[in-house]
Amino acid sequence: MEDSSWKALEYLTIKNRIKNLATTSLGQEAIEAMKPSSDYFHVEQQLRITQEAMDFLRLKGEVSLHGLEDIRAALIRVTKGSILQIEESWAIATTIHAGRQVKSAMRQLSEESATLPYLRKNCEQIASLDDLEAEIKRCISEDLEVKSTxxxxxxxxxxxxxxxxxxxxxxxxxxxxxxxxxxxxxxxxxxxxxxxxxxxxxxxxxxxxxxxxxxxxxxxxxxxxxxxxxxxxxxxxxxxxxxxxxxxxxxxxxLSNLVAEVTNELTENVAILGELDGLFAKAEYARIEWAIVPKIIQNGPLKLKQARHPLLDRELAVPIDLELGNNIQAIIITGPNTGGKTVTLKTVGLLALMMQSGFPIPALDGTIMPVYSGVYADIGDEQSIEQSLSTFSSHMTKIIRILHEIDEHSLVLFDELGAGTDPTEGAAMAVAILNHVLHKGCSIVATTHYSELKVFAHTHPKAVNASVQFDVETLRPTYKLEIGVPGESNAFSIAKRLGLSEEIIEAAKEEISQEESRLEEVITSLAKAKREAEEEGMKAQSLREEAERLYRDIREKWQLWEEEKFQLQEKARQEARSIVNLATREADEVLSELRQWAKERPQDVKEHKLTEARSRLQQANPGVTLVAQKETFAPEKEQLVVGDEVKAKSFGQKGTVVEVLADDQYRVQVGSLKLVLDRSGLTKLKSTATATKPITSVRSRSFVKSEIDLRGKLVEEALVDIEKYLDDAILAGFKQVHLIHGKGTGALRKGVHAYLAKHRRVAAFRNGEYSEGGLGVTVVELK
Missing domain, CATH: 1.10.1420 (MutS, DNA mismatch repair protein; Chain A, domain 3)
Known part of the structure; x- marks a missing residue:
């Protein structure tokens, strides 16, 4: 990638900043060797390694390479038979120590928290020369004196x-x-x-x-x-x-002889540690500047999100959002001098060079950058007195060279294109150059004062206007970039604000052609309309966020209310069933007494009279009707498909359609049960086309206990309670339940066991252990 634009874009300045963050000259040398690459796979690899270093620094807090020295010259000398000096020997020992520290820090970081394949591989390749380090430190002190020992x-x-x-x-x-x-x-x-x-x-x-x-x-x-x-x-x-x-x-x-035996290992260690020092310098830069590794693409659009020029104060710099590519190849930026046009231009170019060098960039996540074949910039007044070149000549010399080197994957930056000559000819030349570069397929960012270029960007299908705002009240630029709106001409407004008489301003306006005047009016109108649209958009966004928040609050409260309502209904149902069971037992007791009395006095009571009495008692049982939980149902005429969530009307449970059968029948999974039901008996709740996993019954485990007390009941009524309880337990997902029947005569236990032996949902049952209640409890395993 050509380097003639690096100076104009201040690439070397930012590179030196990163280089100065390196701990050693080895790391600085590694940073110095880095330069922008146009090879997508090389850039991708470098950025991936940079991200690993950033993750490592984030997880470890800091990385110490204290003691790392450039010992390469000493290693060369020792291989030729020279004797190491005391300082050189000590530097070798501290370098070994630095390598061990980094290797240990990497091993302490679990692969679950960060994989870091490149860093781990390099750190594992660092040779552990602990014996050599120990021998050197045994002979030489930190004061660089040979010890008497x-x-x-x-x-x-x-x-x-x-x-x-x-x-x-x-x-x-x-x-x-x-x-x-x-x-x-x-x-x-x-x-x-x-x-x-x-x-x-x-x-x-x-x-x-x-x-x-x-x-x-x-x-x-x-x-x-x-x-x-x-x-x-x-x-x-x-x-x-x-x-x-x-x-x-x-x-x-x-000591020199010992070092000579491992010069290859030491040389490799130094190379690895020098590279790591450079990587950690990039990671430290990212931490200081809140920089990121952007997502890159081989050929595609540039998308900068809240990007900042890295040489500006982070607290003062105004970030920019910018998209370039696909249908838009060129952005033409207009606006007042010192308004930030050139800064925007340099930001785009400098971040591209940094990214393609493997450096993190100051922007937010969501930034996407292509790998350009070259970044070409014509920025600033490079007039040369020695070469007798005017400003225009200087610009044209550079532009001509750029036009010979660019291809369809190049990024081209023009600052004040066409400036330095007659405005009419300069504008015409600028339009011609832009057309030529666009025809080649390049991406372009250009700044200008020419109204003709504003019209060009407005009419060309692959170009768009942009501007930097200027506050006429304070006579200061805001540095905010607006895409889609050309810059306003603020000359008259500024002059008026500074005190120039109305008479002179009006005379100046008369000198402007009607076409130019109308253009400026259109520009002013567009800028005003865009700002109003942005303000309305912000208000609408605020209202939408408020509405979404209220919706979430109401939905949460509704769900809590539904849950509370269901709990109350379930409690009422259980209480009602308890009342019914109690009434039934009392009725049976009355009938038992009547039958006994009838045996003793058959002439007074007939059997059909007893039957009628029992019927009247059953009719007198308290009935409880619960209001069904309100839900939003789909029309019942709608055909069901596998995966639809439905509700069985017969017993009020939710389930999932698992098979469509003939004659408008469906196989429905309800908890662990599969039922065949008619369409008329099902209410569709919602459709989940991809769902194949049965849903859990609506009945919560919190409403079904893991045991039922049958003590004091007759076998007949106990079996009725067991049938209902096992259904509830199966729907609630229990795999094991306890039936408490007491010891007594053992008749109830025998009746319960006979019933369980024939139940299709009972996998096994047994008497309870001593700790579970012994013979008074039956433990049931459910399928």
Missing amino acids: ASEELRAIRQKLITGRQRIQETLQQMLRSSRIQKMLQESLITIRNERYVIPIKAEYRGSLAGIIHDQSASGATLYIEPQSVVAMGNQLRTWELEESREIDKILAA
């Missing part, structure tokens, strides 16, 4: 040095306390000159003290003399220092 020889030598220095200092201290020496001293102290211990003597006592003069002061008044009494000890000290140096060289040589 590095070898026994070095420890012994340094012990001799300590002892020797102490003896020299003790000898010199005795001399300083001597009255004969004190009068010779310039100062009563011991110092070092040329790595030898000396004392400062006044120059006039040059021959009074035997020893070696190692230095003198600038004025010549002080001589630094090593007394003869310590010269031999100084010589011995110097010998030990040379031995120390040779021993240190031996230690560094041994």
Whole structure:
């Protein structure tokens, strides 16, 4: 991709910003190597890796590469047999440590929280050279000194040095306390000159003290003399220092040999860590600027959502929404100077270059960007005095070069197209250039002051006008981009606002042709109409959101009311059934007594009289009629299909049609039951064409207990209660229930067991365990 437009679009500036976020020179080098690519698959890969780094930074909070150094030169030297310096050895140890830290941080992040395939693969390739790191740190301290513990020889030598220095200092201290020496001293102290211990003597006592003069002061008044009494000890000290140096060289040589054995691994580590440093720099930039990795497409429209120029203050920059592509190839932006036209132009071009370099961009999710074959920009006044080129010539030179290089996948940016020459000729030239570039299939964003280009954008099927707003009251631009409306001419309004007389303004207006005047009136009218439409749209959106909120609130309250109503109905039904059962038991007791009395006095009571009495008692039972739950039903004439949700009228349960049968009959799944019902007995609730999964019965488990108490009941009435209870339990989804019948004589238990043995929905049954109630309870497993 050509780089002549990078400077105009300030691409290198933003690249340097990202580069400065790298921890090391290795990361900075990695960022420096990045540049825009026109290869879709390469760009896609780079953006995917950038997103991984952003996710890693988001999940870990921060990533430390502390200790990472550029050790490549040292590795090259050691492969050639050179001995590493102390600083180089320590840098190798800290680089190994940095690699281990990153690798450990990645392993601590579970794959469930983030897969990060590229980063994980690279981190796993970092060689673990813990032994080498430990050996270097055993021999070298953080102060970049070889430790005395590095070898026994070095420890012994340094012990001799300590002892020797102490003896020299003790000898010199005795001399300083001597009255004969004190009068010779310039100062009563011991110092070092040329790595030898000396004392400062006044120059006039040059021959009074035997020893070696190692230095003198600038004025010549002080001589630094090593007394003869310590010269031999100084010589011995110097010998030990040379031995120390040779021993240190031996230690560094041994470390160098260890490093030489793993130079390939270290070189690979440095390459991986340098790349990671660059990736984390991009991720840090995204965090600072609230940037994203946009969705990219190979060939398609550009859609920027709340995009900002990355070099502007995030709090002050006005974001733009812009779409370019498909039916619209060109956007022609008009408006006042300093209104933001060029900023918009640069934003589009710079974000394209950043994205195609694998950098995140400051925009919102929903931004979509194509991969351009090239980004070409003619921006700014590049007049050259040396080359004797006018502004127009400079622009035309660049435009001509652009026209030779572009193809159908290029993005072309023209700032003040046609400026710098006669307005009539410049406008005509601009229209011709735009037509030529559009014919090639390029995407175009151009800025202009020419009214002719506003007309061109209005009439050309693949172009659209845009403008940046200007507040005439404050005489300041708002920097807000409006698509579809050309910029207004604010010259007269601004002049009037600044105090220019009406007479001059009116005279100026008369100089404008009628066509231009009408055009400006149309532009003003369009701008006003668009703003009013936007305001009305915002009001309508606000009202719609309020209506949706009220609808949700009402629906929630309705659902709560329906649930409460159903609970009350269910409670009333159970109470009513309890009353009926009680009345029935009382009636049976009365009849039993009557039969007993009839046996004793058959002449007084006839059997048909008993039957009539029972019938009257049954008619006297309290009846309870519940109001059915109101629902919205589809017309019953409508044919049902598999998946339709229906309600069986016979017992008020909801189900799903699972099969359409002949003679207007349907197989309906109600809970765990499948029933064959006529169409007349079904009410359609709603249609779910793709639904095949049976729905759960409307009956809630909260209204059906997992046990029923049958104690005190006759076998006949207990079996009636069991039949109803098992139906309810099956619809409620129970797999196991408990029938409490008590122990008694065992007659009720036997009757219950005989009934359960024949029930088609009973999988098995057993007597209860001791903890469940023993023989007084039967545990039933349901199919």
